[in-house]
Amino acid sequence: MHEMSLAEGVLQLVEETARREGAARVKTVVLEIGQLSSVEPEALKFCFEAVAHGTMADGAALAILDVPGAGWCMACSATVPLQEVFGTCPQCGGYQVQATGGTEMRVKEIEIE
Numbered sequence: 001m002h003e004m005s006l007a008e009g010v011l012q013l014v015e016e017t018a019r020r021e022g023a024a025r026v027k028t029v030v031l032e033i034g035q036l037s038s039v040e041p042e043a044l045k046f047c048f049e050a051v052a053h054g055t056m057a058d059g060a061a062l063a064i065l066d067v068p069g070a071g072w073c074m075a076c077s078a079t080v081p082l083q084e085v086f087g088t089c090p091q092c093g094g095y096q097v098q099a100t101g102g103t104e105m106r107v108k109e110i111e112i113e
């Protein structure tokens, strides 16, 4: 389950930041998940709660922002919305679309106290 290792990565980053800021507890973690990142938000939430148990981030709320997928179409020479990594161009129907946006997951911000 790759969400588990992602959740561990998120927790590590969050704990490092919280410690650096001298926080006692992590209240909220805001995550950006790209539509093309193949990360399942619900599964990630579940895994995060599991790995955060007993840490500074125990009970922290996980806010997830969807980042729409985008790609560069060679034929159109334009950036187009993309629903899947190897999707077709919605303008010309071509397959030469390179995913350029919404392919990653990242921690946008954390709220501590």
Ligand SMILES: [Zn+2]
Pocket: 073, 074, 075, 076, 077, 089, 090, 091, 092, 093, 094
């Ligand atoms: Zn196109």
